Structure formats: structure tokens, C-alpha cells
Amino acid sequence: MLLSLVLHMYSMCCVLPAAVLLGTAPTYVLAWGAWRLLSAFLPSRFYQAVDDRLYCIYQSMVLFFFENYTGVQILLYGDLPKNKENIIYLANHQSTVDWIVADILAIRQNALGHVRYVLKDGLKWLPLYGCYFYQHGGIYVKRSAKFNEKEMRKKLQSYINAGTPMYLVIFPEGTRYNPELTKVISASQTFAAQEGLPVLKHVLTPRIKATHVAFDSMKNYLDAIYDVTVAFEGTVDDKGQRKEAPSMADCL
Numbered sequence: 001m002l003l004s005l006v007l008h009m010y011s012m013c014c015v016l017p018a019a020v021l022l023g024t025a026p027t028y029v030l031a032w033g034a035w036r037l038l039s040a041f042l043p044s045r046f047y048q049a050v051d052d053r054l055y056c057i058y059q060s061m062v063l064f065f066f067e068n069y070t071g072v073q074i075l076l077y078g079d080l081p082k083n084k085e086n087i088i089y090l091a092n093h094q095s096t097v098d099w100i101v102a103d104i105l106a107i108r109q110n111a112l113g114h115v116r117y118v119l120k121d122g123l124k125w126l127p128l129y130g131c132y133f134y135q136h137g138g139i140y141v142k143r144s145a146k147f148n149e150k151e152m153r154k155k156l157q158s159y160i161n162a163g164t165p166m167y168l169v170i171f172p173e174g175t176r177y178n179p180e181l182t183k184v185i186s187a188s189q190t191f192a193a194q195e196g197l198p199v200l201k202h203v204l205t206p207r208i209k210a211t212h213v214a215f216d217s218m219k220n221y222l223d224a225i226y227d228v229t230v231a232f233e234g235t236v237d238d239k240g241q242r243k244e245a246p247s248m249a250d251c252l
Contacts, residue, residue, distance in 0.1 A: 025128050028058050032132065044162050052113030052165070055136055059103055059112050066100055074104060084111045085223035086166045088214055091230055092203045093171035094178070095245040101230050102169045114165040118210050120174065137164065141210045143174060149213055156217040166221070168214060172206035179242040202242070 032054055039047035066072065089102055099117065106112045116137035124130040124140045134140060137159065139152055159166060179185070188204040191197075197205060215225075232245045 024058070024061070028054065029128050029132060032135075036135070048162065048164055051136060054113075055115075056113035059115070060107065062100070063103055063107060063112075067104070076105075080105060080108060081224070082109060084109055084114070084165065086218075086221055087168070087224045087226055088211075088218065088222060089167065089169045089226045089228060090211070091169075091171060091228040093173045093176050094230070094235075095176065095232065096248040097232075097246065098171065098176075098230055099169065100248070101228070102167075105226070105228070106167050111165070111167050114167040116166065116168055118168065118170045118214065137166075139210075143207065147209050149209065152210065152213050153217050156214065160218065160221045166218065168218070170211055170214060172208065172211045173204040174207040175204065176245075177202070177204050178244050180244055 032051065035050055035054070036047070039050070067074065089105070091098060091102070102115060103112060106115045116139070117133060118139045118141060119133065121140045121142045124134060126133075139155055141147055141152060175184070177185075185204065189199045192199045192205045235243050235245050237243055
């Protein structure tokens with residue numbers, strides 16, 4: 001009986017952070033909307049500064065739960081500048097936790113409010129979050145022939161002209177690497193071989209259009225490019241075979 005109770009409580013451990021984060025999201029969006037209206041007649045830099053601060057507050061709450069509630073140990077290797085920079089953050093993509101990792105680095109540089117993402121177009125339909133990420137500076141892109149290069153360049157140039165601090169996060173693979181999705185991996189490797197590109201084992205062949213546009217548009221605005229590799233403990237079995245990386249729900 002006691003064991004069943006413990007197991008039941010353990011299975012419900014994600015309820016508290018989920019309830020807090022999802023429960024406060026509508027209030028947060030209302031606060032942002034009110035500021036958006038009040039700042040309509042002010043210079044855009046005032047709106048951006050307060051919006052970045054609001055974003056920082058909410059994301060700091062997300063990181064609090066992730067770093068203190070989940071028991072996850074985070075190990076950083078390499079040199080991480082302590083000063084704020086205008087950067088492009090490039091990383092492999094294998095889990096829904098990956099965007100949290102970008103936040104973990106940004107908050108250590110006091111730049112959490114400057115984080116903006118290049119996201120696949122379908123995510124814009126997420127309730128509350130989809131709309132807000134776009135307003136905060138996120139860029140939604142479609143794949144292959146539907147990719148709108150002109151629109152992306154225009155948006156990036158508007159940020160540069162406004163002097164907007166940029167911590168632009170891009171996952172060039174475009175979708176998560178999952179070793180159980182063998183057809184996706186095989187198709188990626190086949191494409192690389194046909195195009196004379198290196199055949200990659202542990203990541204998918206990058207989709208370079210959005211990355212190229214970001215580099216080309218911001219080359220005179222950037223201070224650095226962060227080349228990040230994220231690895232999760234326990235994703236390689238005893239036989240050296242890759243396993244699926246833990247998701248956000250798994251961590252909670």
C-alpha cells in the first residue's frame with residue numbers, strides 16, 4: 001500500500017511545475033499585451049527592453065524548476081563569456097529539452113531576455129506561446145521550397161536597424177534526431193550521399209537555408225557564433241547503440 005502511494009506520488013511529480021508554468025502563462029501574456037498597447041506611441045527600444053525583461057522573468061521561472069526540481073545535473077565544457085554578446089547559437093537537436101539548454105547558457109551571461117528562436121512554422125499554432133514567441137522576435141520558417149528567404153531577411157534587418165540584442169537560437173537539423181526513427185535517419189544519410197556531403201551518424205544532415213540567411217544577414221552585427229553540442233547521459237547502451245534522449249516530461 002505504501003509503495004503504491006509512493007509510486008503514485010512520484011508519477012504526479014510533474015504536476016506542480018506544469019501547473020505553475022501553464023497557470024501563469026495567461027497572466028503573463030495579458031501583462032505583455034497591456035505593455036504592447038501602452039508602448040504603441042513610444043520608441044520601439046522601450047517596448048523591446050521591457051518585453052525582454054518580461055521574457056526573462058518567465059523563463060527564469062522555467063529554469064528554476066528545471067535546475068532545482070528535476071535533479072538534473074548540468075555540466076558545461078568550454079569557455080562561456082560572461083558578458084552579453086550578439087550571437088547565433090547553433091546546436092544539435094535531439095530532445096524537447098534542447099531549448100532549455102540555450103536558456104541555461106544565456107542566463108549565465110545575463111542575456112536570457114535576448115533569446116529568440118528560429119522555429120518550424122507549425123509551432124506558431126501553440127496556444128499563447130506560439131503568438132508570443134513571434135512577438136518576442138522568433139522567426140517561423142517553412143521547409144524546402146516553401147521557405148521564405150525574403151521575409152526572414154526583412155525581419156532580421158529590422159532587428160539590426162533597431163539595435164535589438166540578439167541571442168538567436170537555431171537547430172540546423174530542423175527536426176529532432178531520434179534513433180528509433182530509422183527511416184528519417186536513412187533518408188537524411190541518403191540525401192547527404194547523393195549531394196556529396198559527409199554522411200553523419202549522430203545528427204541529421206543540416207537544413208542550411210535559414211542558417212545561411214541568418215549568417216549572411218547578421219554578419220556585421222554578430223560578436224560570436226556559439227557552436228554547441230548537447231549530450232545526455234544514458235543515451236548509449238552497453239552495445240554502443242544510441243537510445244532516444246529524455247524529453248522534458250521525462251526530466252520532470
